Amino acid sequence: MSRQATIQRKTNETDIELGFSIDGEGRTELETGVPFLSHMLDLFAKHGQFDLIVNADGDIEVDGHHTTEDIGICIGQALREALGDKKGIKRYGNAFVPMDETLAQVVIDLSNRPHLEFRAEFPSKQVGTFDTELVHEFLWKLALEARMNLHVIVHYGHNTHHMIEAVFKALGRALDEATTVDPRIKGVPSTKGLL
Known part of the structure; x- marks a missing residue:
């Protein structure tokens, strides 16, 4: 089964074509026009x-x-489409990542119930020309469109x-874990029988 999707989104503000494959190799081709976002998306794909x-x-x-917002929307839509009926996936993912003096944690539930819990206070309002408040914007749109419960600390x-x-x-890393197919899981991992 091929777990991938292609999304096109065109508005008066953005024109985006996006391809996403869950079962990939960490390969990217990124033309976003926002250099810091491209760097972050490259890391996201490589580690997932x-x-x-x-x-x-x-x-x-x-x-x-x-x-930034619309790329978050498109990745969320692509992820949701690529997951299909979600049969056999682990559903939950949790990852801690240290980066020098920093420790971040992301916890995911691919529950079909969108929510973002965001606990981060950035010392700077910008990294280069990138407004750091856009991290929240990206993550919220990703969670909303993928219909996942996303906690970022x-x-x-x-x-x-x-x-x-x-x-x-x-x-x-957390999304990689949550989307992993576990052969022990029959159907979807929910007592409701539906995600």
Whole structure:
């Protein structure tokens, strides 16, 4: 079974083509127009062993908000489509990632109940030209469109780049665990019989 999806999203603010494969090798082709976001998506895919292709043309002359938000929407939609009926998946994922002085944790439930719990306070408002408040925006849209329960905690840290990098690495690793197919699981991992 091929667990992959292609998403196209075109608005007055962005034009995005995105390909996502759950069972990949960590390969990326990223043209986002937002360099720091590209760096984070590369880490996410590499640590999750996902293949990710993004071609985005957004109104970055305004700022990176719409592009970042809409890429989060597209990855969430692609993930949801690629998972299909979710039969046999582990459903839950948890990852701790240290990055020098920082420790981040991401916990996921592919429950079909979207929620983001975000516990991180970044010392800087920007990393390069990237507004750090967009990390929350990206994660919320990802959780909403993938219909997953997503908890993100930065336990400590003082370098904003390290803190965000640890979050995206942990996101990839936790999602890799949650999407893994376990042959012991018959149907979906829920007493309801539905996710």
